[in-house]
Amino acid sequence: MGDFVRVETEAGIATIRLDRPPMNALSSQMQDEIGAAAAQVSADPDIRAVILYGGERLFAAGADVKEMADASYARSMEIGAGIQNAYKAVARIPKPVIAAITGYALGGGLELALCADFRVLGENAKVGQPEIQLGIIPGAGGTQRLPRLIGPARAKDLVFSGRVVDAAEALRIGLADQVVPSADVYAAARLLAERYRHAAPLALRAAKQAIDEGLERDLGAGLEIERLQFTGLFGTEDQKTGMRSFLENGPGKATFSGR
Numbered sequence: 001m002g003d004f005v006r007v008e009t010e011a012g013i014a015t016i017r018l019d020r021p022p023m024n025a026l027s028s029q030m031q032d033e034i035g036a037a038a039a040q041v042s043a044d045p046d047i048r049a050v051i052l053y054g055g056e057r058l059f060a061a062g063a064d065v066k067e068m069a070d071a072s073y074a075r076s077m078e079i080g081a082g083i084q085n086a087y088k089a090v091a092r093i094p095k096p097v098i099a100a101i102t103g104y105a106l107g108g109g110l111e112l113a114l115c116a117d118f119r120v121l122g123e124n125a126k127v128g129q130p131e132i133q134l135g136i137i138p139g140a141g142g143t144q145r146l147p148r149l150i151g152p153a154r155a156k157d158l159v160f161s162g163r164v165v166d167a168a169e170a171l172r173i174g175l176a177d178q179v180v181p182s183a184d185v186y187a188a189a190r191l192l193a194e195r196y197r198h199a200a201p202l203a204l205r206a207a208k209q210a211i212d213e214g215l216e217r218d219l220g221a222g223l224e225i226e227r228l229q230f231t232g233l234f235g236t237e238d239q240k241t242g243m244r245s246f247l248e249n250g251p252g253k254a255t256f257s258g259r
Contacts, residue, residue: 002033007040013193014047016090018054023061026108028082030064034112035086042093045258048201049193050097052090052116053186058103059125060112065134083108083140091115091145091212094205096196100189101125102182106164111140114149117208119175120189121167122182127175128164148215150174200238200256206230 001007004020004027016037018024026034041047054060068079090097090112099105099116105127113119113127121127129142137143138159147155150173158165170176180188196204206229214222233239237259245254 002029002036004030005033005037007037009044009047012046012048012197013051013190014041014044014049015051015053016041018052018060023104024054024058024109025064026060026062026083026112027064027067028079031083031086035089038086038089038093041095042089045201047095048199048204049095049196050093051186051189051193052097052099052112053189054100054102054105054109056102056183056186059099059101059105060109061104062107062109062130080139087112087115087140091141094208095201096193096204096208098189098192100185101127101176102185107131107138107142108140111138111142111145114141114145118177118192119170120178120180120185120192121170121176122185123167123179124182125167125170125176125179126164127167127170128162129159130162130164132160132162198256200242200254201258202236202238202256203233203242206233 004018006017006019008015008017016034018030020027020030041050063083068076071079096118097116099113099119101113101119102122103124103126105113105125107130110127110129129138129146131138131142142159143155146158154173165175167176167179171179178188178192210226210229214225217225238256241256242254
């Protein structure tokens with residue numbers, strides 16, 4: 001548990017909680033703590049799903065500009081590597097990850113949410129990549145994960161203009177998966193996480209890896225990744241449990257051990 005990021009676990013669901021008032025500005029220390037939290041939940045076999053949450057007021061208003069304003073080129077290289085490494089750790093969590101977003105998710109805050117598999121936004125949410133207004137570009141996935149999610153033209157619109165979009169537009173362009181009343185954001189994210197709490201964890205891990213890695217390659221290579229993940233699961237106890245349960249009891253009745 002760090003000074004600004006903590007992991008709270010209940011009934012197989014972990015919450016990575018950002019807590020650096022007033023705006024959850026993503027300082028270098030906070031980025032390191034996010035990476036450590038991601039490693040912690042990735043390694044814990046009892047955790048079946050993860051929620052990223054910034055609290056009732058806001059998710060994260062972006063990077064700590066005070067840290068970067070006078071940075072040299074050499075220091076900017078360190079800053080960029082640090083935040084990308086932390087966010088890669090989040091994106092590679094081998095379990096379903098849901099970002100629960102209230103208020104602002106801007107710049108590095110939105111880029112962190114892009115590392116999740118799903119995004120639940122409150123009706124008061126405002127999201128965007130305003131880095132262009134600071135004379136820079138997104139440096140933690142905004143030019144890469146964003147176009148992969150919403151398409152290049154829409155991503156260019158947000159990145160080139162730096163404009164902020166509301167929850168309704170985020171849902172319309174595919175940046176949000178759900179929009180709910182702001183007071184219900186965490187509960188909605190937890191309900192979504194509950195869908196995966198009893199699923200076969202090794203199969204979930206394989207499915208996430210196949211999709212994410214396949215998107216980075218051509219179709220043929222992606223199909224090969226899928227084939228290897230598919231056949232590898234036949235060496236697991238969960239596959240035997242799942243198929244026996246299906247034959248004996250019908251679908252959706254198996255209890256998986258994660259082995």
